[in-house]
Amino acid sequence: MKKSLLLLLFLTLSIGVAWAQKKQITVKGIVLSVEDKEPIVPASVQSVDYPNIGTLTDPKGRFTLHLPEGARTLRVSSVGYASKVVAITGKELRILLDNDEQSIDKVVIVAYGTQKKQSLVGAQASISGKQLAARPISNASNALAGAAAGVQVTTSSGQPGSEADIRIRGFGSVNASSAPLYVVDGAVYTGRISDIAQQDIADISVLKDAAATALYGSSAGNGVILITTKRNAGQAGQPHFTFSTSQGFSVRGLPEYDKIGTMDHYKVRWQQWYNTLRYDERNKNKTDEELGTIAALQTYQALKYNPYxxxxxxxxxxxxGVYQLSKGGPAKGAYPGILLPTGELNPEINGLLYGDDLDWYNAFYRTGHRGEYTLSGGLRTDKLQSxxxxxxLNERGFMIESGYKRYNLRANLSYDIRPWLTLGTNIGLTHTRSEGPRSLGGTSANGAHFSQTVAPIYPIHVHDPLTGAYVLDDRGNRIYDHSVTRPYRKNYNTIELAYLDHNESLRDALMGRAHLDIKPIDGLKxxxxxxxxxxxxxxxxxxxxKTGDNPQGLLEMSVGRGTTLTFT
Known part of the structure; x- marks a missing residue:
């Protein structure tokens, strides 16, 4: 019995010594984001073969693991990134993790800081910076359209760079504003969202209900939109900058609807006059030819232009004293025989006098172009984030003489003076220039309306009535047609006014934030x-x-200045 016990003890000690003497390997590496090659801190690195062995990356994204020689694979994971299993192919590994949009959506910005979405009670929606960068828009407010559930985004103006109207809780008042409260980098912001380049935005959170907006009181009655700008774009220990550009074009989204052309307009108007005459009891004894002749004359007298x-x-x-159609040149009291008494065009017509000058729509609109250029980056150390x-941004509008230019400069810095003391500043400078045709207010005077409703027989410029040649001024320029004889919008030419009248807005904006963070004990900030x-x-x-009721011309100017200082 004693021999058996001694033998069992000897075998146990032998196995323990053999295990203790088994070789170990040291695996080192760095975990980076595949998108910007930035270190991921913290990231969990765990052995698949020995699940009880693992570690976390340091502030530079590096890790060191001591594993048994038989270890073959590692599992790497971090909040906001997709987990990845990698093979141990050497003693120094470089591991890249992809962003996980679903995981990112689990952490959102709230009034008091950040919070996991699964533990958040209030109604909210969030948009990441990556989602914003994928949408080529000039105003970050337009990015909320279709991206945040329950948020209504409408644009009342097609002017490039114009602000969108955002409604989170609908219309709460007839007289008061229904716009939400904007908070940028932790402070209430009363400026324009278009002053912030969307490439500088890290994320946007929309707080909808009373629980989410309790911090801001009655001013948040229409909801709150929290915007956080980027704070870290550098690689550890060395400066890193990236240049990006996006180009786009704007055209009509839907094809132009079918309209009556130049060769049909006179015939349709003749039919209108003929029907009016035919069903008039006073003309019941007149023949079709007589009524057709009268209708042809009335059509020309109403339209007054001959484009054929x-x-x-x-x-x-x-x-x-009866009008008859006969050969011969123009004479006093004679009207061009554009139409026959039957309502058909005169077969003598062989074309148009100025067919290339009748398209008001294409003269008023053009293919818009949008070009945006961004140089961004920074430097990051153990204490500094920058x-x-x-x-x-240069946007050439879809409408002639409309455009928007914006220049942005942003500098966000954060420095750890002590492990418990952090000082940071966020500074943004913006200069914008917006220009477009002067708004005339009335529907008939609106250029978009005019270009769609003007008859296709009226030219944009003045032409010789016999040859169709352009009439030029003393400088050799074409003269715009705003003749008093044109029955539709006399003395008005929407193309000419787009070039002569002008509406320009210049804007300079400064947005500054400075914060001091103190952590006296763990868990308290x-x-x-x-x-x-x-x-x-x-x-x-x-x-x-030249036109209108200001023979000397008129220039209206308005200047505004606003300043807001907030302590929190």
Whole structure:
């Protein structure tokens, strides 16, 4: 019995010594984001073969593991990134993790900081910076359209760079504003969202209900939109900058609907006059030819323009004072025979006098172009986080003489003075210029309306009535047609006014944030923030001296300045 016990003890000690003497390997590596090659902190690195062995990456994204020699694979994971299993192919590994959009959506910005979505009671929606960057828009407010559930985004103006109207809780008042409260980098913001380049935005959170907006009181009655700008774009220990550009074009989204063309317009208008005459009891004894002749004359007298070439027949009065169509050139009291008494075009017509000058729609609109250029980056160390960016946006509008230019400079810095003390600043400078045709207010005077409703027989410029040649001024320029003889919008030419009258707005904006964070004990953070926002704007509206009721011309100017200082 004693021999058996001694043998069992000897075998147990032998196995333990053999296990203790088994070789180990040391695996080192770094975990980076596949998108920007930034270190991921913290990331969990765990052995698949020995699940009880693992570690976390340090502030530089590096890790060291001591594993038994038989270890073959590692599992790497981090919040906001897709988990990945990698093979141990050497003693130094470089592991790249992909972003996980579903995981990112689990952490959102709230009024008091950040919170996991699964533990958040209030109604909210969030949009990441990656989602914003994928949408080529000039105003970050438009990015909320279709991206945040329950948020209504409408644009009342097609002017490039114009602000969108956002409604989170519908319309709460007839007289008061229904716009939400904007908070940028922790401070209330009263400026324009278009002053912030979307490439500088890290994420946007929309807080919808009372529980989510309790911090801001009655001012948040229409909901809150929290915008956080980027704070870290550098690689550890070395500066890193990236240049990006996006190009786009704007055209009509739907094809133009079918409209009556130049060769049919006179015939349709003749039918209108003929029907009016035919069903008038006073004309019941007149023949179709007589009524057709009267309708042809009334059509020309109503429209007053002849865009057709080749006509050699005119309506003249005969000895009985009745108009008859006969050959011969123009004469006093004669009307061009554009239409036959049957309502058909005169077969003498062989074309148009100025067919290339009748398309008001294509003269008023053009293919818009949008170009955006961004240089961004920064430097990151154990104590410093920085983000610097230069952004230039140039948008050429779909409508002639409309456009929007924006210049952005942003510098976000954060420095750990002590492990428990952090000082940071966020500064943004913006200069914008918006221009477009002067709004005339009335529907009939609106260029978009005019270009769609003007008859296709009226030219944009003045032409010789016999040859169709352009009439030029003393400088050799074409003269725009705003003749008093044109029955539709006399003395008005929407193309000419788009070039002569002008509406220009200039705007300079400064957005500054400074914060001091103190962590006296673990789990407690005290923050002091000062926010300073200033805007200077100037708008000019020019009325020309050629048309309208200002023979000397008129220039209207308005200047505005606003300053907001906030302590929290």
């Amino acid at each position: 070439s080749g006509i050699d027949s005119y309506y003249r009065k005969d000895a009985n 983000y610097l960016s230069l952004n230039y 005290l923050s002091l923030q000062v926010a300073y926002d200033q805007t200077n704007s100037r708008s000019k509206v020019r009325f020309n001296n």
